[in-house]
Amino acid sequence: MVKFILWCILLVLCWPLALLALVLYPVVWLLLPFRLVGIAVGGVLDLVAAIIFLPARVLRAV
Numbered sequence: 863m864v865k866f867i868l869w870c871i872l873l874v875l876c877w878p879l880a881l882l883a884l885v886l887y888p889v890v891w892l893l894l895p896f897r898l899v900g901i902a903v904g905g906v907l908d909l910v911a912a913i914i915f916l917p918a919r920v921l922r923a924v
Contacts (some may be wrong), residue, residue: 869883871886
C-alpha cells in the first residue's frame with residue numbers, strides 16, 4: 863500500500879517519471895533474481911578457483 867501511495871505522489875509531481883516507473887518496475891523484478899544468482903555463482907567459482915590454485919601459490923611462495 864505504501865508503494866502505491868508513493869507512486870500516486872510521484873504521479874502528481876512528475877507523471878512521465880511515474881509512468882516510466884510503472885513500466886520498468888516489473889522488468890527490474892524479472893532481472894533482479896538473475897543478477898543475484900550470477901553474483902552467487904561467480905563467488906562460488908572464485909572460491910573453487912582459489913582452492914584449486916592454492917597449492918601452486920604455496921609452492922611459488924617457497
